[in-house]
Amino acid sequence: MDPQNTDTNTEAKMLLNHAKTLRLHTGNLVNRSRLKKKCPGSPSEEVSQPKTDFPDTLDCSIPQETDAITPEEREEVKVSVKLFLCESVQSSIRDAVEMACQTLTVSQLDSVIIAPPGLLEGDSQTLAHLQPAWEELETLVRSQRIAAIGTSDLDKDLLEQLYNWAQVKPSSNQVNLASCCVMPPDLTAFAKEFDIQLLTHNDPKELMSAATFQEAMQEGTQDLKMADWRLEWVLRYSIIVKSRGIIKSKGYLVSARKATP
Secondary structure, eight states: OOHHHHHHHHHHHHHHHHOSEEEEEOOOHHHHHHHTTSOOOOHHHHHTOOOOOOOSEEEEOOGGGOOOOOTTTGGGEEEEEEEEESSOOHHHHHHHHHHHHHHHTOSOEEEEEEEOOOOOTTOOOOHHHHHHHHHHHHHHHHTTSEEEEEEESOOHHHHHHHHHHOSSOOOEEEEETTTOSSOOHHHHHHHHHTTOEEEEEOOOSSSSOHHHHHHHHHHHHTTOOOTTEEEEEEEEEEEEETTTTEEEEEEEEEEEEEOOO
16 A cells, blocks of 8 residues: 555545535646647536645645636636536525636626526426525626626526516526527527527536535545535636637636535
């Protein structure tokens, strides 16, 4: 047995035993893909590859792969975010936005699209499900942490309900073309009338399950038990060069919390 590996595993176990919150940062997946001479995988594959005194919050990142934006280049790039919530806790939205701003060294995210937690089988998305998260996003817009906010997978009726109720209107709505190969005409007409940008995506309904997260963490921590850790949210960011329309960097931030006994 390698003594160095044993010491590392012992240290990891001590850190995880004492920590209450675990934060992961994948670093720039664009650069890593270029180095490996391969294209990025699916969103689920991308985010399931995290690397991993006793702080309450344990931050794990890849220092050489940071995506900090310098003040000189800030006006030249657009920072777009999609936030996948794994549980209905409004504070998770603020925590995710703050971590993104700190990681990328920006004071404001240009756009944030929200993907609410999955529903129980047989349930359907309603305005009541969306309102708590949207109110928190509106607060972040007013405090200038976010410039524009958008939605994901809303049909025309629900998008209209949200638009009519919201104080800060949705600027975009993502549509999954896996379940809808052509934009619905009523959704297209409504979006055009109220200047809502329709975007497409190929994200799965559940970007990362609790089981997938625990399995990914288990691989890097050997005999440590991760069953008492639960996912809070997964945030994907893209830094786009405005003048060229290309993605300069892309990465994920992940937050998990230890379940209280």
